[in-house]
Amino acid sequence: MDLSELHGALASKSYDKIGELCDELLIQVASRGIPFQEEWPYAIHLMGHIYANDLNSARFLWKSIPEGIKKTRPEITAAWKIGQCLWTRDYTGVYSAVRGFEWSPEAVALVTAFSEVYTKKMFNLLVSAYSTISVADVAHFMGMTEDEARNYALQHDWSLDSSSGMLIVKKPCITKEQKLDPGKLQRLTEYVFHLEH
Structure with missing residues (x-):
């Protein structure tokens, strides 16, 4: 199974393309009848959809992953935990899910980039929604301590x-x-000229 295109996208930090790229690669691999389920980078695939804010695709992917693989690869469940928190608008839970797992070297940069983008998004939402806000509320929405x-x-x-x-x-x-x-x-010039003469 050739995942060089995926590795290239990860190396170039083209995180917004990861979900779609994985979808295409998965279809190619499945159409050739190649056994892939044990080796497929499901956590990266899930995080690609989550990064792109494509929760419907992430949810569909989650449901299609065999239960045996979910049980033996905790990083997949950790990635889905982020998706669940986004789905239910559990702002603090998103940050807890990001910080609550020791991500693999393959996933850590993608998860970190997601966290940074999510933090900026939440901050911009606070800017647009409030003129004053308590420190405690900012801490809640941003997944931070009050300090x-x-x-x-x-x-x-x-x-x-x-x-x-x-x-x-x-x-x-x-x-x-x-x-x-x-x-x-x-027209303005002509009007002014007309008034003056």
């Missing part, structure tokens, strides 16, 4: 109201780029 959450927020230019203990969210500056329409400019 880590406070420091993370302050590093991202939020401020701490010492009297209330609330974090004040810094909203990103939104700049609108105005396009100059030559037709409108011409």
Whole structure:
């Protein structure tokens, strides 16, 4: 079974392509009648779908993995635990599932990259949803201790109201780029000229 394309994608950190690539490779291998189930990188395959936020495909893959393989390869179950927590919106559980397993050398970079992307996504959701938020709530949503959450927020230019203990969210500056329409400019020029004469 040739998984060189998968190893190349992992080496180049093309994590968003892992799930689809594994799907294609799995179909190729299965269509040739090659026994693959014992050797297939199910944990990487699952994490590829999870990284790409394709939970339906991850769920389908999980259901198709033989029970015997799930029982003998705990990394597969650990990857699915992340998927389950995402499915149920258990924010703290996602982080616990990521940190609660000693990932193989093949999976550790993918899981770490997922965790970083997920942390940024959660932080951006907090930015868009709140103007002030408690340190405890940030810690809950970000899977951090309160000290880590406070420091993370302050590093991202939020401020701490010492009297209330609330974090004040810094909203990103939104700049609108105005396009100059030559037709409108011409009409405006003619209008001003008409008013002056």
